[in-house]
Amino acid sequence: MSEFFQPNAELIQRRWPAVAERLLSEDPGPLQADLVEGLGSTLSINGIQLTSRHDRTREAQLQAASLPVDSPVLHVYGTGLGDLQLELLQRSGLIRLHVHILSGAVFALVLQLLDQQPWLSDSRVELHYAGDLAEICLPFFALPSELVLADDFNAKIRDRLISETHLTFNNREFDPDNPEIATRLLESVEQIRVDSDAAQLFAAHAGQPMFVIATGPSLEQHFVTLRSIRGQTPRPLFVCVDTAYRPLIESGIKPDVVVTIDQRISQRHLPPEDSANITLVYMPLVAPAVLQAWQGKRYVAYSASPIFRVLRELLPRAGLFAGGSVIHPAVDLAVKMGASQITLFGADFAFPNNKTHAGWNDGDLGPQLGAARHWVLDGHGQRVKTQLNFRSYLCELERYIAANPHVVFYNSSRAGAMIAGTTFHPEFSR
Incomplete structure (x- = not known):
């Protein structure tokens, strides 16, 4: 666990010390984490798969395609396993990618299990707790798994994200x-x-x-x-x-x-x-x-x-x-x-x-x-x-x-x- 957590945490500490302090206080212990395998593999938290278990890259490409390609600023709600962030960061016209944490405990667990430095180290990335803002930011993609796993602190923003997503249907x-x-x-x-x-x-x-x-x-x-x-x-x-x-x-x-x-x-x-x-x-x-x-x-x-x-x-x-x-x-x-x-x-x-x-x-x-x-x-x-x-x-x-x-x-x-x-x-x- 320390093989990934220490470099991940040190990077966050250097770039976003306030976020790092809060992440270090998160307790992922109660989470039930399992490796789920298909054509590929992913992490399941409390029975919820964070990503596809067959093709994480293709899933991230589909998610990224829902966001405007010419927008210089984008927002991702939920951290997942970093796949969507990496896909969006391939866009040369992207100036800023705001990543909003929906579950501090889930992200803390992922930081222990997987290397997240490739996207965390990109200078265009800003990392936040979603609940620190009173309102959602556009344009956004909200990771479905973390809308389910969102914690109490970020619940108000989760509700706004779901409401916005369901607007046409409603x-x-x-x-x-x-x-x-x-x-x-x-x-x-x-x-x-x-x-x-x-x-x-x-x-x-x-x-x-x-x-x-x-x-x-x-x-x-x-x-x-x-x-x-x-x-x-x-x-x-x-x-x-x-x-x-x-x-x-x-x-x-x-x-x-x-x-x-x-x-x-x-x-x-x-x-x-x-x-x-x-x-x-x-x-x-x-x-x-x-x-x-x-x-x-x-x-x-x-x-x-x-x-x-x-x-x-x-x-x-x-x-x-x-x-x-x-x-x-x-x-x-x-x-x-x-x-x-x-x-x-x-x-x-x-x-x-x-x-x-x-x-x-x-x-x-x-x-x-x-x-x-x-x-x-x-x-x-x-x-x-x-x-x-x-x-x-x-x-x-x-x-x-x-x-x-x-x-x-x-x-x-x-x-x-x-x-x-x-x-x-x-x-x-x-």
Whole structure:
């Protein structure tokens, strides 16, 4: 082991002393490492092959081909066995290759087992821990094996990498040429003409604190508190997402504003009874029957999605931020209404306490708990189960928060995902 580790470590120490110090503190001991052979061989870590076991060079060539050949700066996430780095360094036009460590323990183990000096010694290489930066860098290639093996410190960047990689796939349901979407939007035209522009709500509550209420399991621990605050004067404005509406009403908590965007929302989620004094803000994918049954004032908004392009030209209305989940336009609405501070309730992006949603049975609003194969770190720094789309929604909310530093964001619970840019509320998150 020392045959490779010492020269590898000395090289890193000379070039990146801070990285070397951290690598020396990494403990690869718990990792299960095995040699896996095929037409060639590779290293398997905890059952995950770092590279192909048949032709590592050809695999690296395929990976490199996905990156623009004329880019002077490239980013590789994950260190692997060095094959992709060596392939990219053959490009004469490459000025800088940033290699971002996704698992410190995995890299420390590789440094013990294999000579990594050929790429580490290249003056064009810069070595970092991925988690030292808050955002991903483009253009990039992320090694699939290390997206699985990423450690806790680098998990936020891993989530952003996966979200970016899946973007085209995730947007497939929102094709403007989809006949079902086209039909629904056509059905919505007359409703849009009748209802008010959400822009009328903007700046209507300038400086007022607001609660944005989602449907994560941690919401249940706040029902009593929210019911008490709802009866106070003055109080924060209550803005909730559509799936949180019924659990709130059943707990005796009437929100001020409900936000809905999804074509799958029905009167089961938004029962219209006793809704006369509640504002509904919607996007036109919502079924007209659901909108028409609502007794309160209705306001319409669009997202920047291409599916609304024709409607935006025909019937201009306000825009709200969309990032895949209804919580994004709900938060954006609160900001545009003038919120000075926003406290998030039920914004868990995870399944704490082995539950998927507050007030709904397992599977009612999507995949069942048993289908959860992924994780995020909660407010205690512990791993908690989640699903991939929740991690993408979390990434987009964190980006939105970072882009709006004039608003103070609080998280009401440590049970769900840690949300970068928020502070745990001193009263609600105890």
